Amino acid sequence: MQHDDTLMAMEFAGLSVYETWMHYCNVGGGIDYFEFDAYLHGVLGLDAVDADVVSQAVNELIDDVVPAEESRGKRAPYSGTGCPVPALADRGDDGPVHAPSMSPGIPLPPGATLELLGEILDGGVLNRSVAGGRA
Structure with missing residues (x-):
């Protein structure tokens, strides 16, 4: 199923659920x-x-953290609807929904501790994606 393969792709790339959710919100989820x-x-x-x-x-x-030759076949699948990036304007969405923030500018899930934020920042993926490349 799509969710299983998506989770396996995240695990392959070392992506946490939280950092992936943050990016998902940024792309309009x-x-x-x-x-x-x-x-x-x-x-x-x-x-x-x-x-x-x-x-x-x-x-x-995955494109930000894994070399292209290593990521072949280890990507999250699409449903086959024909459009890998749905136009959110066509869905009538008002934009991303963010959880309450415990730190300025960084959304955290409800009930999350600041230690979670530290783990995410120490994980390096955000730093690599901000730097525009791989570490």
Whole structure:
């Protein structure tokens, strides 16, 4: 199933659920952190458009952290709807939905501790994607 392969692609690239959810919000995704996590673990189903936005976010992060020759065949799949990046304007969305922030400018899932933010920042993926390349 799409969510299983998406989670495997994230694990291959060393992406955390939280940092992937943050990127998903930045590309226009509208589900909250817990729904995002539930989808990846098969607890919550998403329609094809929303599942494809998750896959797009994962694949963009994979492109940032894994050399292209290593990532072949280890990417998040799309639903087969024909459009890997759905136009959010066509869906009538008002834009990304962010969880309450515990730190200025960085959204955290509800109930998250500042230690989680430290783990994410120490993980290096955000630094590599901001630097525009691989570490």
